[in-house]
Amino acid sequence: LYDFCHDRKIIPFRQQRWCTADFKVAPLHRYFQTPCFVLLGIDAGESHRAKLSSNKETENRFPLIEDGIDRNGCIEIIKSHGLPVPVKSGCWFCPFQRVSEFKKLRRLHPDLFCKAVEIEKNSGKILLKTKTLPEIINEPDTYLFEELSYPPCQCGL
Secondary structure (H helix, E strand, O other), X not given: OHHHHHHHOOOOOOOXXXXXXXXXXXXXXXXXOOOEEEEOXXXXXXXXXXXXXXXXXXXXXOHHHHOOOOHHHHXXXXXXXXXXXXXXXXXXXXXXOOHHHXXXXXXXXXXXHHHHHHHHHHXXXXXXXXXXXXXXXXXXXXXXXXXXXXXXXXXXX
């Protein structure tokens, strides 16, 4: 997705989720052996995201929503099986991320944050609604612990 956006000088677009359609949904549909149920892992706390879809080949199902399991319920299930709780999934330069998530990306993965900055510069557009990524990083933050401050990165922010 990064190379696709970079080469075309574009960013994922908030109003039309082509990146989800082209890079998640379409590849899965090529993989399916139809007819089949498509089990989507959207938790009950995000049921507004569930889109019912049924045709001759596939039918979307939402087992977590159907069983009333929210994110905390998912965490409990994962822990009860002795597994580590993964981070919430999503693309690292998704325009639907919160400012806090981009700040966390800058702190934990400065290399990826710099690539997100490059996507913005290359496209001439911004990922967030009102500010560029460098602008959110240059906003004053106060941290109780030094390890939460931003480490140096290749892009010089």
